Amino acid sequence: MERLCARLRAAASGATPLALETLCDEALGMLGPGGRDGDVALLAARFEGLLPETVAYWYMAPRPQTAGQARRLTRRTLGHWGLDSLVETTELMVSEVVANAVRFASRPITLRLLCTDVLRCEVGDDSPVVPRMRHARLSDEGGRGLFLVDQLARRWGATRVSTGKIVWFEQPLPGPPGVR
Structure with missing residues (x-):
């Protein structure tokens, strides 16, 4: 052996x-x-492996303004990749997932965007608690973030890792498969 x-x-x-x-x-x-x-x-x-130009990765402090920073980074990266048609939807989902991570993280969070056969967005934080979708009432001020992700993403999920968790979602790329 x-x-x-x-x-x-x-x-x-x-x-x-x-x-x-x-x-x-x-x-x-x-x-x-x-x-x-x-x-x-x-x-x-x-x-x-992945080509370096198909991956973007950042560490961000868990502060209230981090969701805005994540939106700007997402917009810039998707524009660079020629995925302008996905910017608004992706910004919204990134913002929701990052805002959730900011609530529970005690150390820097990560944002990773991967452009392969789909657009995959991953947000990592140091909390081991995996989020679950809530069913918010009309009077609730929160609890709709994962519902939005569930409605807008092709797939989404959460994975526990040794350092906490990663919440991810995927969207199909525009155009016919294999052509962009």
Whole structure:
């Protein structure tokens, strides 16, 4: 097993990576036929990473004016990416999620925008409490932020991480898939 791990590490760090099928064949060959009563499944994937120009990332102090700062950063970034048609909706959702993070964070919050096959926005804070959608009454002054996100985003969710949580949402990119 140690030999197999060393070989996989070497293959992953090589300048000329092996084809994944070749790597799987080699790995299965190193395991040998002995001692297996059933089938063996092996999955190999290669992550090429994200291009730097498709990611924007900021740390922001948890202050009341941070939601406005996040809106401005979002507007500027989406304009740079040519996603002007998504600016208003994205600003609104970013503002709601950042305002919620500001309420509970005791350390800087993070805002990350990723433009891949969708526009993904992530807001991280140090509180482990995952938000849940409330059903605000007409007289309530708050409690509508996640409802708005739920209505406007294609998908959204919250993920606990070792440093707190990340609340994220996604929107489809304008235009036909694969063309912008």
